[in-house]
Amino acid sequence: GQNIDQPTEMTATEGAIVQINCTYQTSGFNGLFWYQQHAGEAPTFLSYNVLDGLEEKGRFSSFLSRSKGYSYLLLKELQMKDSASYLCAAYNFNKFYFGSGTKLNVKP
Amino acid sequence: NAGVMQNPRHLVRRRGQEARLRCSPMKGHSHVYWYRQLPEEGLKFMVYLQKENIIDESGMPKERFSAEFPKEGPSILRIQQVVRGDSAAYFCASSPPGTGDLGDTQYFGPGTRLTVL
Numbered sequence: 031g032q033n034i035d036q037p038t039e040m041t042a043t044e045g046a047i048v049q050i051n052c053t054y055q056t057s058g059f060n061g062l063f064w065y066q067q068h069a070g071e072a073p074t075f076l077s078y079n080v081l082d083g084l085e086e087k088g089r090f091s092s093f094l095s096r097s098k099g100y101s102y103l104l105l106k107e108l109q110m111k112d113s114a115s116y117l118c119a120a121y122n123f124n125k126f127y128f129g130s131g132t133k134l135n136v137k138p
Numbered sequence: 139n140a141g142v143m144q145n146p147r148h149l150v151r152r153r154g155q156e157a158r159l160r161c162s163p164m165k166g167h168s169h170v171y172w173y174r175q176l177p178e179e180g181l182k183f184m185v186y187l188q189k190e191n192i193i194d195e196s197g198m199p200k201e202r203f204s205a206e207f208p209k210e211g212p213s214i215l216r217i218q219q220v221v222r223g224d225s226a227a228y229f230c231a232s233s234p235p236g237t238g239d240l241g242d243t244q245y246f247g248p249g250t251r252l253t254v255l
Contacts, residue, residue, distance in 0.1 A: 034180075063243075071248070073229070075244070125186060125194060127183065128181040130179055131179075
């Protein structure tokens with residue numbers, strides 16, 4: 031079966047750094063994606079990792095360890111608009127397995 | 139370049155009626171995916187289609203649900219004889235033709251929120 035785990039909810043302060051973890055167990059794996067979803071809206075693509083290591087994209091970075099079945103999304107210099115759900119998805123040949131999402135609350 | 143289009147955005151049906159959800163992929167995209175999202179839950183894969191072909195429908199309920207992606211026109215997700223448990227947001231995503239081995243980014247439409255009374 032497929033199992034994607036991420037924390038349900040996190041709270042952080044504006045301007046701070048937050049790390050959202052994701053662990054996965056899937057039969058077959060080609061990469062790990064992160065999406066952002068604001069309430070009532072469609073998910074939007076943030077980043078993906080195929081190989082081990084860190085991918086940096088402005089204020090967002092994503093890390094992958096394939097041997098550990100682990101990824102994290104790092105958000106720096108948090109802004110109020112970053113309050114959203116962050117979805118981790120394991121990718122296996124045209125199919126995405128999504129976690130339940132981590133709801134991030136950014137406080138002033 | 140218009141994004142993924144879905145309509146209607148909101149759909150209300152009574153139990154036993156049929157629901158038809160439409161998805162037009164981004165220009166140049168030939169792969170379409172349907173997902174269901176219950177409140178406070180993640181996205182659940184339902185079906186993956188290419189033009190005129192169902193590639194993977196392992197996430198589709200065995201009864202009442204069907205999907206198609208005809209040569210011309212949008213992809214359709216059809217739910218027959220809806221029940222209250224079908225109430226959810228249904229998202230469509232599209233991606234360009236690719237090898238399938240690499241992570242072809244999926245772009246999501248705004249979703250159709252189905253409410254069954």
